Structure formats: structure tokens, C-alpha cells
Amino acid sequence: MSVRIVIAGAAETDELGKLPHMSATQLHLQAARNALADAGLGKDDIDGVATVGTPGPIQIAHALGITPAWLDGTGVGGSSFLFHVRHAVAAIRAGLCHTVLITHGESGRSRVGAPRFAPAPDSLPGQFEAPYGVLGPATTFTLTALRYMKETGLTHEQLAEVAVAQRRWSHLNPRAMMREPITVEDVLASRMVAYPFHLLECCLVTDGGGALVVTSEERARALGTPRPPVYVLGSGESAESPIISQMEDFTTSAAFRRAGEAAFAEAKISHADVDHLMIYDAFAHVPIYGLEDLGFVGRGEAGAFIAEGHTSPGGRLPMNTNGGGLSYTHTGMYGMFAIQESVRQLRGEAAAQVPGVEVSVVLGNGGMFASAATLVLADREG
């Protein structure tokens, strides 16, 4: 029997949205302090630190006064924090460290202390994407959708329904940036960003952060962490192509499928066991791919499934219950916020709480369908 691993602390920054008075590093550190407080721990209880790229785990550990015995700087896009949880589970089980702090902070909107986006002209995207006038994910991540629509019959209205469904959730969430209910007509009337995507089918751009404390169940008990533990029952990770043009099939994500299969297998759960689902939603088509690639619905069925309300409040598979990247917040690397909402739902403390959530699945995307990780989280041991 392997050591059981729990998320013992989880918190976001005090505020999300437009925070020009805070640098990316400040957002990391505030989230870290909040997560440590949530776990009832001090910095000296932490011996492992994981975070993405800039500013990176060395600076975060140093700024917090943590002496790390284990670091993970895996930076594979917005899914990275799910990778960090998975890696932390393995590291703790292997005895490399005891208690890991995972942080995210990003000044995605205000760009205070944030790195620049433009790829070097001799890089892979600099040579084979940038010359064609791409402007960030809105013109690359979205490239798969028309092929999916042609092959499955997904309609523009069904694509818009993804944004409508998630706004129903954010309407119930005071921390969400966009809360006003919207209709399919509103979505289709919003400004065209990159056909077939309208503004309301694209994620928000915000400032914010979040952090997690991961440790063994045994150590959480010994330290007396006060919050209900959230168990990591299974995880999976994979990757596909560094540039969207080389994604093998534009109608399905191989990385989503592999990461999902691995997590479900390790957790020994079936789809019927899942009470709550978070699927990274940078753009409206991504939850459609996620529902199919995780196997919750068959190929080409996800658009109708969402339009019929099955993922909305009161539906049988509540999904993106914070409002998601489309309506809650999206700093650029959204995965941390998807995990945070799963933890809240499993603790029974979400703003739009779903009754009786025992098993929650989180699917994180990195880059443009480039990397993926899945976590199976539960309110009880496996």
C-alpha cells in the first residue's frame, strides 16, 4: 500500500482580476502565505517547492525563507501545477521530501514583472508560426475548431453554449470576474476575435495566483492541519506537439486521452464515480475536447451534452463550477485555479457548491494542446 497523499492547504490570492499594484512575485508570495495559513503551517514545515519558470522555485523558496530539499520547476504551460502535484506525490512517496508548496502567480493582465511573449525568430514558433501573424493563443489554440466542427457537426450555437453554461456557474460566484448571465445570442453577437471564436468564447486575461500544500496523510495528521484533507487518488501526464500545426488529429487531443487514462487507472475509478469535473477552458472548444477525450461522452457528443445543460447547475456532471477561464479568472496559466475549485468542492466550501462531491477530476492543458495532466481528487482515501 503506497503512502496516501493529501492536499492539506489550498488558497488563492486575496483578489483576482486587475491588480496593477502587485508584481507576479508578490502574487506568488501572497498565495503561498494564504495556502500555508490554510494548512496551519509555517514556512519551516515546507521542504519542497514547485512552481513555473519566472520567477521559479529558487526565488520563491528564497523569498519565503524556505530551505528546499526538493525543487520542481516543470514549466509546460497552464497544466504545470497539475504536473507539480503529480510529481510531489511521487517525491513524497519516494522520501525525497515531506511537505511541498506549489505556487502560481501571474500578472497576466497588468504584466507587472512578467516575461514577454514574443518568440525568438530562430525558435520553432518564431520560424513556423509567428511569420503568419499569430497573436497568442487566440490565433493558435483556436485553430483546431473548424476541423472539429466539420468532422463532428458541432454548430456555432453549440460552441457558444459552452460560454453560456459556464456563466451560469459564475453567476453564483461572487469572486468571478464576469457574472452577468448571457445567452447564445449574446455570445454570437460579441466581437469576432478569430473566426469562429467570438470574444465571449475566449478566456479572460487577469492577474492573480494560487498555492497548494501537498503532504502525506500521516504527516498532515501529525502536523494537525485543520482543513479536511483532499486525497490525490490518481494522476497522469503527457504531451503532444510543441506547435499546434503538428497536433496529430485536430479533433481529439492525444495528450488529454493519455493523461486521463493514466489518472483513472491509478485511481481505480470509473466515469460513474465522478461527481465533479474541471476542464481547462482557455477557449470554448477545449471543454468539448476534454469531455470526449476523458471518455465522459462519445466522439462528437460533447457539444450537445453541454447544450442540454448536463454540465450546468443542476446537471448530472457539474463542470467548471467556478465559471472557468471564460468567466471566473484566467491569468495565463489557469491550471492552479481549476485545482483550487476542485479542492473547494471536495471540502464543501465552494461558492456554487455541488451537493455531495466525493470525487472530482481536473484536466489541465498546457500550451496549445501541447501538454496535459489529469488529477483524480477525493474527499476520502481511495
Add this chain to the structure above:
Amino acid sequence: MSVPAPPPPPPDGPRPPVPKPVPKPTPDTLPFWEGAAAGELRVQRCTACARHYFYPRPACPRCGSQDVEWVATGGRATLYSYVISHRPAPGFEHEGPYAIAVVELEEGVRMMTNIVNVEATPENLVLDMPLRVVFEERGGVRLPLFEPAYEPAAEAAEG
């Protein structure tokens, strides 16, 4: 995974135009760009498993063989998928909405490009339509773009 903020409004008076991004070849990609300069769309082909592949890499991504060669393609493709960007990247401000596409070459490989010489509308851009390569001079590099290719029968009827 975010939509970049629109560029700031231009200040009063003329500004020097921002050039479009120019790719900078590396040793592994140089044959591709040399081919483009010569008016040829070249990709790599694995001599072990006889498959073409793109982007440039030193070994076949399928079978792992390093026995690979650069070959000219016919420059014919079909439209695999696309978006019509309504938010111009730097250098594209005067284009109007433009098509960023992924095309599939007859040789079986896909690449990103722009669809040119046709107004970028959903009606004009139909998935799987035939395309052919054209080259645009930019900053000392020639860039492969694609335009609609009409069927020989249609051309004959026209002319």
C-alpha cells in the same frame, strides 16, 4: 492561454510601420529556407520508412532513422483548418482580417501558413479545398504561403 490586449491606439502623426516577423533560419532548418528562396517547398523524407515529415528534425519521428533527406514537394495542399484573425499581429495592421491556416501537403505533412489571394471569409475558405504554394519575399527570406488552386477543368472552362 489568453487573448492579448489590443495594441494601444496610434499617437497623432505618422509612425514608422512595424515590420512583419521574419523567421531566422537555424542549421537544422536552413534547407527549408534555402528551398523557399529557390521557389521550392522542401520537407524532409525518411529513406527507411519512406514517410515525409515536417518541421525540420535530424531523425525520422516515426521510426527514428537518421537516414533522412530533403526533398522538394509539389507545393499542392488542402485546407485542413484555419481561423480568421480579426486582431492583427504587429506588422499585419493593414491587412484586414486574415486567414491563419494549417494546410496538409499532398506528401502528407501539415504546416501553418496564410491563405492569400482570396478575401478571408468563411464562404471563400472551405475546408479541404485545394491550395498551391506561393512565396512572399520578406526581410531577405521567402515565406511559403498558399492560395486557392482551381481545378484544371475550371481553368480550361475559363480560358
